Amino acid sequence: MKTVEEIKAAIEAAVPRAGVEIVSNPSVSAQHSLRLAPGCALEVAKFLRDDAELALDFLSNVTGVDWPDKEIAEKVKVTRAVTKTVDGVEQTVEETVEETSKRVVPGCLEAVYHLYSVKLKHGPVVLRMRTVNRTDQVELPSLTPIWRSAEFQEREVFDLYGIVFAGHHDLRRLLMWPEFKDHPMRRDYLEPDDFEFEPTAHDVVLARAEAHRAAHPGASSDQEGAKA
Amino acid sequence: MDEQLKIELGKQGIVATTFEELYNWGRRSSIWPMQFGLACCAIEMIATTMARYDLARFGAEVFRPSPRQADLMIISGTVTKKMAPQVVRLYNQMAEPRYVIAMGACAISGGPFKQGYNVLKGIDRYIPVDVHIPGCPPRPEALIQAFMTLQKKIDAQPLTGAGRPRHLDAQQQGEFPVPVQGEHDLEPTSNPGVWTVPVVIR
Numbered sequence: 222m223k224t225v226e227e228i229k230a231a232i233e234a235a236v237p238r239a240g241v242e243i244v245s246n247p248s249v250s251a252q253h254s255l256r257l258a259p260g261c262a263l264e265v266a267k268f269l270r271d272d273a274e275l276a277l278d279f280l281s282n283v284t285g286v287d288w289p290d291k292e293i294a295e296k297v298k299v300t301r302a303v304t305k306t307v308d309g310v311e312q313t314v315e316e317t318v319e320e321t322s323k324r325v326v327p328g329c330l331e332a333v334y335h336l337y338s339v340k341l342k343h344g345p346v347v348l349r350m351r352t353v354n355r356t357d358q359v360e361l362p363s364l365t366p367i368w369r370s371a372e373f374q375e376r377e378v379f380d381l382y383g384i385v386f387a388g389h390h391d392l393r394r395l396l397m398w399p400e401f402k403d404h405p406m407r408r409d410y411l412e413p414d415d416f417e418f419e420p421t422a423h424d425v426v427l428a429r430a431e432a433h434r435a436a437h438p439g440a441s442s443d444q445e446g447a448k449a
Numbered sequence: 450m451d452e453q454l455k456i457e458l459g460k461q462g463i464v465a466t467t468f469e470e471l472y473n474w475g476r477r478s479s480i481w482p483m484q485f486g487l488a489c490c491a492i493e494m495i496a497t498t499m500a501r502y503d504l505a506r507f508g509a510e511v512f513r514p515s516p517r518q519a520d521l522m523i524i525s526g527t528v529t530k531k532m533a534p535q536v537v538r539l540y541n542q543m544a545e546p547r548y549v550i551a552m553g554a555c556a557i558s559g560g561p562f563k564q565g566y567n568v569l570k571g572i573d574r575y576i577p578v579d580v581h582i583p584g585c586p587p588r589p590e591a592l593i594q595a596f597m598t599l600q601k602k603i604d605a606q607p608l609t610g611a612g613r614p615r616h617l618d619a620q621q622q623g624e625f626p627v628p629v630q631g632e633h634d635l636e637p638t639s640n641p642g643v644w645t646v647p648v649v650i651r
Contacts, residue, residue, distance in 0.1 A: 401630070
């Protein structure tokens, strides 16, 4: 099978302005993936399926990744003029100060596709696509027209991560009910506070059960000190 | 009637019984379960009905595909929040007398998925459960044990007075509110007429 670099070159030869990036995997498996620009993804996918040398005719898996907004603190050395009182005389002294600057890297949602070729018995080729952000611009092109097996899995990703697949013909929630508003696999999802009865709580559950008890003092299920 | 006298009479070929005994014998000897399974516990439930364990020996002769014809609901497996309203609705459609066995860790408490966002923490939050069986999944013997426990419970019920079965008590509620699937969780999260927060003594 071709390496990711060769696949990238083949895609760029077939689809100009494809905007393919290699995302390397430093682990021993070395399963590098290709990040596609959402604009040309459908064309690239069509090429990957129909190309004689690749013939990636089987989509085995679609999943999502949530990348929350990340705050990065950087320490920068800054030299500036500071007014100081030295030996009773006011002077302006050059001083080097270490400053921490914080910047927020905006998060995004990512869809991951694993492709195999049944015809040529090779794979996997991993495709990734990223949304602009994780709040209002969460659209990605659906690859269901290319691989039919993406249909339910894209619905699942829509349900659990909230990625909207444009071009999907039946994008409804798959696992949760239609009235449900949240996306449970997102990192900032807060599950409902139903920790009223936790007889053997520990770790996170214990913390949440205690928080629930503090918030609902009347409805406490515990009898503190009632030990016989 | 004196138990010893009844045995003596039986030796003489005279059968003495009470209406209550006859009625309860009839009730406990033909409990037909409803034919539905929710998860992996259902596989054990199916095994229990097959030739090796043969639940039919105890009167669970056939599994009925309609709630109208069933007496027993075996909650065999994980009750997800998406499925819970349907389970309660099916229970409401069953005719009295009706019984519920909560089979396995998930059905009684949520089991390994208890802290998940999509699993109900025990079906006893919405409908009255007669027998709980722990296990993940419980073996067929455990289900048979639960079935026999239910039969003993039915046998011990008087037909009048405080401990009488629900269908003979006009004051008892017959219909249980079906939870609504809300924007974040089921609403309400439990039926207070059926389930209150148990007291944990630490």
